[in-house]
Amino acid sequence: MERDKNFILGVYDDEDVLLDAITKVRQSGVKIHEVYSPFPVHGIDDVLGYKRSKLPIAAFLFGMLGTSLALLMQFYMMKWDWPMIIGGKDYAGFPVFVPVTFELTVLLAAFGMVGVFFVSSNLKPWGQARIFDLRVTDDKHVMAIDLAVNSGMEEEKLAEVLKSSGASEVNKKSFE
Amino acid sequence: MGHSTTNYNLDQKFDFSAALKKSIMTVLGIGAVLLVAGIILSMTGGHDHGAEEGAHAYHWYQRLFANLWINNVYFTGIAVIGVFFFAIQYAAQAGWSAGILRVMLSLGYWLPIGAGLLIVSYFIVSHDIFHWTHAYLFDKNDPQYDYIIDGKGGFFFWPLEKGTFPIFFVVRMFVFLGVWIFFFNKLKALSFEEDRVGGTEHWRKMRTWSAFFLVFFAVSSSIAAWDWVMSIDTHWFSTLFGWYMFASWFVAGLSAITLITLYLRDKGYLEMVNENHIHDLGKFVFGFSIFWTYLWFSQFLLIYYANIPEESVYFVERLQSDVYGPFVFVNLILNFFLPFFVLMTRDAKRHGIFLKVVCSLIILGHWFDFFLMVQPGTLGHNGGFGLMEIGMFLVYGAGAAWVVMSNLGKGNLVAKNHPMLEESYHHHI
Numbered sequence: 001m002e003r004d005k006n007f008i009l010g011v012y013d014d015e016d017v018l019l020d021a022i023t024k025v026r027q028s029g030v031k032i033h034e035v036y037s038p039f040p041v042h043g044i045d046d047v048l049g050y051k052r053s054k055l056p057i058a059a060f061l062f063g064m065l066g067t068s069l070a071l072l073m074q075f076y077m078m079k080w081d082w083p084m085i086i087g088g089k090d091y092a093g094f095p096v097f098v099p100v101t102f103e104l105t106v107l108l109a110a111f112g113m114v115g116v117f118f119v120s121s122n123l124k125p126w127g128q129a130r131i132f133d134l135r136v137t138d139d140k141h142v143m144a145i146d147l148a149v150n151s152g153m154e155e156e157k158l159a160e161v162l163k164s165s166g167a168s169e170v171n172k173k174s175f176e
Numbered sequence: 177m178g179h180s181t182t183n184y185n186l187d188q189k190f191d192f193s194a195a196l197k198k199s200i201m202t203v204l205g206i207g208a209v210l211l212v213a214g215i216i217l218s219m220t221g222g223h224d225h226g227a228e229e230g231a232h233a234y235h236w237y238q239r240l241f242a243n244l245w246i247n248n249v250y251f252t253g254i255a256v257i258g259v260f261f262f263a264i265q266y267a268a269q270a271g272w273s274a275g276i277l278r279v280m281l282s283l284g285y286w287l288p289i290g291a292g293l294l295i296v297s298y299f300i301v302s303h304d305i306f307h308w309t310h311a312y313l314f315d316k317n318d319p320q321y322d323y324i325i326d327g328k329g330g331f332f333f334w335p336l337e338k339g340t341f342p343i344f345f346v347v348r349m350f351v352f353l354g355v356w357i358f359f360f361n362k363l364k365a366l367s368f369e370e371d372r373v374g375g376t377e378h379w380r381k382m383r384t385w386s387a388f389f390l391v392f393f394a395v396s397s398s399i400a401a402w403d404w405v406m407s408i409d410t411h412w413f414s415t416l417f418g419w420y421m422f423a424s425w426f427v428a429g430l431s432a433i434t435l436i437t438l439y440l441r442d443k444g445y446l447e448m449v450n451e452n453h454i455h456d457l458g459k460f461v462f463g464f465s466i467f468w469t470y471l472w473f474s475q476f477l478l479i480y481y482a483n484i485p486e487e488s489v490y491f492v493e494r495l496q497s498d499v500y501g502p503f504v505f506v507n508l509i510l511n512f513f514l515p516f517f518v519l520m521t522r523d524a525k526r527h528g529i530f531l532k533v534v535c536s537l538i539i540l541g542h543w544f545d546f547f548l549m550v551q552p553g554t555l556g557h558n559g560g561f562g563l564m565e566i567g568m569f570l571v572y573g574a575g576a577a578w579v580v581m582s583n584l585g586k587g588n589l590v591a592k593n594h595p596m597l598e599e600s601y602h603h604h605i
Contacts (some may be wrong), residue, residue, distance in 0.1 A: 043604065052522070059518070087483055095480050098473065 001148040006174045007033065008158050009132055010167035012141040016042045021143065021165035022047045028161050030153065033146040036136040055113055063105045063111025070104035071097060132173055143167070184448045184601075186592035190440065192585035200578050207570025213442055214564025215240060217242050222492040234558045241301035243564055244556045247572040248297055249404050250428070250546045252290035252353075253421075254576070257429025258283020259360045260393055263386035266363075266379070269307040272456060273601035275448045277591045278584070279436050281367060281454040282428060285583035286576045291353035296405075298349065305554050308332055308410045311339035325410050332407070348403055352396040367591055397422045405546070408553040412490045414475050421549070423468040427511070428542040429461050431535035436580070438528045445589055450528040452603045458525030461535060465515040469508070470544075493552045499560045510541025543569055 010025075012018040013087065018041065025032060026049065035048065078084070079092040089096065133142045145158060159170045218236040265273045273280075302309045309332075313325045329338035332345040348483040362373040362385055370378035380567040397416025406417045434457040441454075479487045494500045509558045515534050537553070549560035591597070 029516075045570065054523070087481060089481075089483075095473075095477050 002084055003146060003148040004175075006147045007132065008147060008155065008162070009170070009171045009173055010143040010145070010162035010165065011133065011135070011169045011171065012143065013139075013168050015141060017166040018141045018143070019043065019047055021162075021167065024165040025143065025145075026095065027156045030132075030145060030158060030161055032148050033144040036132055036142045037134055038109075038138060038140070048147060054056070055117060058116040059109045062116075063109035065112070066105040066108030068102055069108070070101040070103065105165040119120060130175055133171070144173075180553065186588075186590050186597075188445055188589050189587075190445055190559070190581075190585045190589050192582050193511055196581060197578075200581070203570050204566065204574035204578070207567045207572075207574060209567070210563045211567030211571055214562055214567050217563060220534060234555070235304075238304045238464070238557060239564060240568075241297075241304045243560065243568040244293075244297045245301055245305050245404075245554075246543070246546045247568055248290065248294040249288060249550075250369055250425075250543055251572050251576045252294050253425035254432055255283050255286035255290050255306055256284055256356050256360075256393070256397075257425050257434065259287065259363065259389070260354065260397075261429065261433065262363060263359070263389045263393075266383045266386035267390055269383070269596075271596035272453060272603040274594040274597045274600035275446060275590060276433070276437050276453060276457075277367070278587065278589055279440065279446075280433055281360075281378050282436070282580050282584040283432060284364070284602075286579050287353075287360050288357050289579060290576070291357060294353065298346075300391065305550070306407060306410075307553075308407060309342065314339035328410065334371050342389075345403055345407075348399060352400050355396070359385065359392070363389070368587055370591065370593050371588050376595045378593075379595050397425075405549050408550060409490060411486060414479075414487075414490075416471055416475055420468075420471040420475055421487045423471050424462065424542045424545045427461065427464045427468050428539050430464060431516045431538040433457065434461060434531055435535045435539075435582075438532055440589070448590070448597075448601050450603075452605050453600075454531065455522070455525045455605055456603075458519055458531055461531070461538065462515055462519040462525065465511060465519075465538065468514040469516075472508070472512075493556075494548060497552065497557065499557055500548060505546060505563065507541060507544045510537050511545065514538075538571075542571075 010014065010021065012021060015037070018035070018037070022035065022044070026047075032048065035044065037044070046136075074097045075092055080099075083091040085091070086096075132144050133140065136142045143162070145162070147155065150158060162170045215236070218239055221236070258280050262277060264270070265277060265280070268411075282296075308325050308328070312320045313322040314329055315321055316326075326338065330344075332338075333340060334340040334344045336343050361383055366378050366382045366385065370382075401418040401421035402413075404412060405421055434454070437446065437449060437457065438454065441449060476491065479491060494504055514537055518530055518534050519525055545566065547561065594600075
């Protein structure tokens with residue numbers, strides 16, 4: 001069976017039930033594809049066993065890039081390209097560069113972080129979001145389990161695991 | 177969310193152990209020896225460059241006085257920051273911090289002593305620290321008459337005649353310190369009464385008192401900064417000086433709170449305080465270190481850029497001095513680059529060892545900040561960082577630590593009837 005195509009979905013009404021269900025489902029050896037929720041559920045990344053995001057590293061690197069570019073730009077302009085005497089200061093008086101350097105550091109860190117987030121989350125203008133169940137935008141939580149990943153287990157067995165973990169209904173969903 | 181309530185020991189009391197007493201006394205002893213050695217060195221010593229044109233002859237005790245003043249202002253500030261941060265928790269209705277409220281409050285125990293020392297030392301050191309206390313500056317017939325200081329005289333001497341007793345200045349000093357001590361005692365009394373009585377009524381009362389204290393502190397801390405530190409360089413002024421000195425106090429106070437919390441946890445107290453609370457304290461230290469840098473740099477950049485002689489002289493005295501120049505950079509490295517790069521990651525803020533190193537160095541670093549605010553204007557090139565400075569810092573630090581820790585041991589370590597204690601247990605970030 002092909003991966004990332006056929007899913008079995010557990011639908012949950014309550015986030016407390018969901019958090020317990022995630023632990024139970026994982027303990028029974030089932031690998032969870034993803035959990036969808038209409039609002040942020042505190043502690044969900046812990047029970048899902050997610051590693052911490054690497055986004056801060058991207059932010060730091062983009063920030064450093066901003067710092068370097070800002071300093072390079074200002075030194076180039078003020079020292080080599082078009083030196084001007086302003087207020088009797090040196091052509092390249094470092095303190096006056098600090099505000100612009102700070103701003104560009106923040107700007108590139110923020111833009112870089114958002115960009116990396118878009119790319120890593122596959123958010124693009126022509127992208128088509130896969131909706132597992134429309135009700136996750138309203139009042140239901142949905143746990144998606146990839147059948148191909150859990151091929152060691154019967155489909156009925158997976159449904160049984162989801163039911164016994166507290167799912168109010170169990171559905172199937174396939175994508176082309 | 178499915179968590180069960182843990183039963184912590186809420187009646188725990190901190191034991192001011194013999195080992196801790198011994199460590200503090202050792203630091204105090206080393207400080208005292210260094211201080212005496214420093215005094216002897218400067219009495220006998222090579223720092224006396226004699227009288228210069230327009231300046232007074234330099235005496236060795238002026239350096240002692242300058243050190244007294246630096247440490248009085250610095251440690252009194254750290255003490256009042258404890259009360260200030262405590263009041264912030266109530267005014268903001270914060271729940272996360274309920275377990276460490278008593279640590280914040282404990283810094284305030286130094287406040288009455290620090291205030292007493294500040295007032296007493298003012299009357300001893302005034303002529304050597306505050307140029308504006310000299311009567312001849314205000315006498316139009318005197319060759320040393322100073323037009324600018326005469327114009328500012330009312331701020332110190334009103335309603336008396338300029339050049340006499342600085343009644344306005346002294347009254348402000350008494351009122352500020354007195355009101356801070358009053359609020360400390362009031363909040364402390366309410367907090368401990370809550371331990372006995374319970375209920376939410378005391379929390380509400382403390383919230384009201386805290387709000388009044390914060391309003392008063394916002395104004396008084398700023399004016400205290402002009403009075404006690406900025407007026408040393410009487411001709412010079414900076415409109416953000418109050419904020420700048422407050423930020424310096426605040427970061428040092430937050431570092432002290434973090435260090436005491438970590439120490440108590442290492443000794444097995446405050447088991448309800450976990451890495452999430454430590455993380456938040458770390459974020460405060462990190463964030464307000466950047467805030468301090470922002471103010472330091474704003475003050476510097478505008479003066480540098482405008483380059484008006486009467487303003488620039490403040491940084492000329494510091495940056496272009498062989499004595500103080502290097503310490504300007506020590507100040508920036510310890511108070512900005514160190515916390516910024518070390519505490520940037522999440523892990524560094526959650527593990528005690530990074531915080532212990534950084535917070536200790538920040539407390540030293542902000543002492544250097546006050547050193548740079550006070551000494552250039554009082555001692556000029558006769559000042560410096562030597563045995564006397566190290567000794568006096570250690571003596572004050574050990575003294576304050578003794579007072580804080582011994583009083584911390586007297587009461588309950590946890591505000592056990594705080595209505596948000598349960599919320600604090602589950603704090604998770």
